[in-house]
Amino acid sequence: MTVIKELLRTEEDNTLSFGDYSLSKKTKLDNFEFEGDIYKVKTYQEITKLEKNGMFVYESVPGTAVEQLKMTDQEVTFFVSAPEDVQFTLELEPECEYEVFIGGEAVGKMTTNLSGKLSVSLELSEGERTAVKVAKC
Numbered sequence: 001m002t003v004i005k006e007l008l009r010t011e012e013d014n015t016l017s018f019g020d021y022s023l024s025k026k027t028k029l030d031n032f033e034f035e036g037d038i039y040k041v042k043t044y045q046e047i048t049k050l051e052k053n054g055m056f057v058y059e060s061v062p063g064t065a066v067e068q069l070k071m072t073d074q075e076v077t078f079f080v081s082a083p084e085d086v087q088f089t090l091e092l093e094p095e096c097e098y099e100v101f102i103g104g105e106a107v108g109k110m111t112t113n114l115s116g117k118l119s120v121s122l123e124l125s126e127g128e129r130t131a132v133k134v135a136k137c
Contacts, residue, residue, distance in 0.1 A: 021063035
């Protein structure tokens with residue numbers, strides 16, 4: 001089972017990992033500083049949510065563990081694991097087209113809505129970790 005027991009941590013490769021879907025009660029960590037920004041995570045079995053400087057970044061239903069999250073102006077990459085199928089939502093640039101890659105395979109292009117949200121569903125099972133890449137077209 002892949003979970004982030006610290007709830008939110010910085011990795012050696014200068015990425016973020018967060019989320020513990022094994023928790024039965026909602027748990028949060030606030031005021032986590034990374035590269036000059038302040039992060040907050042809320043996580044448990046039913047949901048995992050990450051905020052940066054009070055703004056939405058990532059949310060999954062049910063809860064997930066996200067490893068090596070890296071965000072640039074052009075792409076977002078991370079590994080995700082969960083005990084079952086999930087849907088995650090990212091906050092990106094509004095009304096912009098992105099190519100989505102799951103496990104290294106292109107699964108199609110999607111356009112964000114007016115608020116910049118992009119939602120993706122994944123088929124996962126316990127012990128499985130999948131690479132996700134969302135690249136601006």
